Amino acid sequence: MNSNTDTSRSTKASAPVALHARTSVEQVEEGRELAPKFDQDGLIACITTDADSGDVLMLGYMNHEALVKTVQTGEAHYWSRSRETLWHKGATSGLVQVVEEMRIDDDQDAVWLRVRVSGSGASCHVGYRSCFYRRIPIGSQRHTSTGLVFAEPTKTFNPALIYGDAPNPTML
């Protein structure tokens, strides 16, 4: 009986993810149907934050498949715009992002993942915990400096050791 229940529960968790057509503003904003809006490149923006600190770790993009895999597995998947491929975050580095909570915004053109990161906890290919490791001085903060200020003092890993000679994803 327990085993039957487990099978049923497991089946439900991995069941197909229904993405609904967008039919009205009310459906999109006030409804319970997942009806994401992908842009002209078939992508939706994804904000990823650290479930403990609340810090923004990265802004990624998902295609239909990445969104569905994230929902089914509970591990963050993205579309790599530089490599043009599905990207199971952490597959190379071991720094898998386990999703604690996934949300979608009012017009369903952006998602938010709250994650716990395996290993060192880093999410940035440059070696920092967060991709947002530099501060832009604003308003009265510009009295002291107008250049970028490093908010994370040190890298958590050496990218050359993790990624070897893989191409750098940053595009000019």
Add this chain to the structure above:
Amino acid sequence: MNSNTDTSRSTKASAPVALHARTSVEQVEEGRELAPKFDQDGLIACITTDADSGDVLMLGYMNHEALVKTVQTGEAHYWSRSRETLWHKGATSGLVQVVEEMRIDDDQDAVWLRVRVSGSGASCHVGYRSCFYRRIPIGSQRHTSTGLVFAEPTKTFNPALIYGDAPNPTML
């Protein structure tokens, strides 16, 4: 003497914001020069979080002018993609976002604002505090529900009273 100092400080805060040309991966990732990458529409994505709770409030977009105004004034400015105009957040609703910290990511194609919101503290035109007021069940959470789950139980204001008959910005 104090008055001279104040003038000098004030001038520095409102001084022109230098946006540098992108010349190398090293400059963009490791440098102190602000060299943002605007997309084919002239926009850069902006994640806005609550400075106290860490909750993501919204994902907006900035053009060159909105980014510069945010840096100079310390109040969030965006580019409204639906109205196609510069958008000083809170100009209509009074819910101004005062920026505590502004960051930029590794490849400088996204910014992050940590803000304190005036008034009721809401940032979503539907009436919720956060635009991300619905949860997408993932993995084992799908045993209970596969539809969206409201994470904020009530709206903080009635949009009809604030925005009147202004067009809804959500696009299908």
